Structures are given as structure tokens and as C-alpha cells.
Amino acid sequence: MNAAEQLSPEAQNRLDRLVRATQPEMIRPSGAARLGAGHPKRLYRRLRAAWWATHELLSDFSFEKKFASSDVIAAVRNHERAQSLLAQARRLPRTYLGAKARAQAQDNADVALEVVALLANEANRAPALNGR
Numbered sequence: 001m002n003a004a005e006q007l008s009p010e011a012q013n014r015l016d017r018l019v020r021a022t023q024p025e026m027i028r029p030s031g032a033a034r035l036g037a038g039h040p041k042r043l044y045r046r047l048r049a050a051w052w053a054t055h056e057l058l059s060d061f062s063f064e065k066k067f068a069s070s071d072v073i074a075a076v077r078n079h080e081r082a083q084s085l086l087a088q089a090r091r092l093p094r095t096y097l098g099a100k101a102r103a104q105a106q107d108n109a110d111v112a113l114e115v116v117a118l119l120a121n122e123a124n125r126a127p128a129l130n131g132r
Contacts, residue, residue, distance in 0.1 A: 040092050044101040047085055051108045054078055058115050067122055075115045082112035 007015060057078055061071070082105075089105035092098035 040095070040097045040101060043085075043088055043092065044097060044104070047089065047101055047104045047108060050081060050085055051104055051111075054082060054108050054111045054115065058111055058118070061115060061118055067119060072119055072123075075112075075119050079109075079112040079116050082109040085109075 057075065061067075061075070086105040086109045089098075089101045092101055
């Protein structure tokens with residue numbers, strides 16, 4: 001009789017869930033090996049820089065000013081970059097660093113969307129930009 005046969009049904013169920021949760025594909029998503037060692041840390045550093053840039057953009061746009069077309073382009077590019085980084089962060093392993101990177105990427109994407117919404121709101125209130 002082995003150890004698995006001696007377990008109660010509850011303990012066996014818990015053991016089965018633990019075995020499934022620690023399968024290599026749960027900890028290391030497919031394709032992670034080809035990204036190389038240190039990829040999560042490099043991505044996290046890029047995310048931190050993007051996070052600061054996005055918050056700086058929000059800070060700049062929070063004050064009343066006349067927005068130029070370059071501001072709109074910068075906000076849209078920032079939003080696209082934030083979405084791209086979020087997609088990359090979702091593919092990271094389920095580790096502490098991966099969780100930190102996903103949280104930072106999600107916050108960055110939310111703030112980037114807020115920047116675009118702020119510009120859209122200002123454009124709706126500015127008749128000159130709407131051609132009215």
C-alpha cells in the first residue's frame with residue numbers, strides 16, 4: 001500500500017490540486033525558455049520606466065493647457081506601449097517577480113487609458129479641435 005492510498009479523500013484532493021498547480025506549464029509558461037534567463041527582471045525594469053513615463057504624461061496633461069496633435073499622438077502611442085507591455089507581462093511565470101510585473105503592467109495600462117480619456121474629454125470640450 002503506498003502513501004496515496006492511505007490518504008483521506010480530502011487530503012487526496014488537496015494533493016491532486018497541489019500536483020496540478022506545480023506542473024511545469026503552470027510555473028513556467030510555454031515559450032518562457034526561449035526568452036532566456038533574466039527576462040522577467042528585464043521586463044520589470046522596462047515596466048517601471050514605462051510606468052513613470054505614463055504617470056509623468058498624466059501629470060503633464062492634468063493641468064489646463066492647449067493640447068497639440070503631438071500630445072494626442074504621444075498619448076495614443078503610450079497607450080499602445082502599455083497594452084503591449086501588459087500582454088508581455090501576462091506571459092511571465094507565476095512567481096513573485098511575475099506577479100509584481102503583472103500588477104505594474106495593469107496599473108500602467110489603466111493610467112494610460114486614463115490619459116487617453118482625459119485628452120478625449122478635453123477634445124470634446126474644445127470646439128476648435130472638433131471643427132465646430
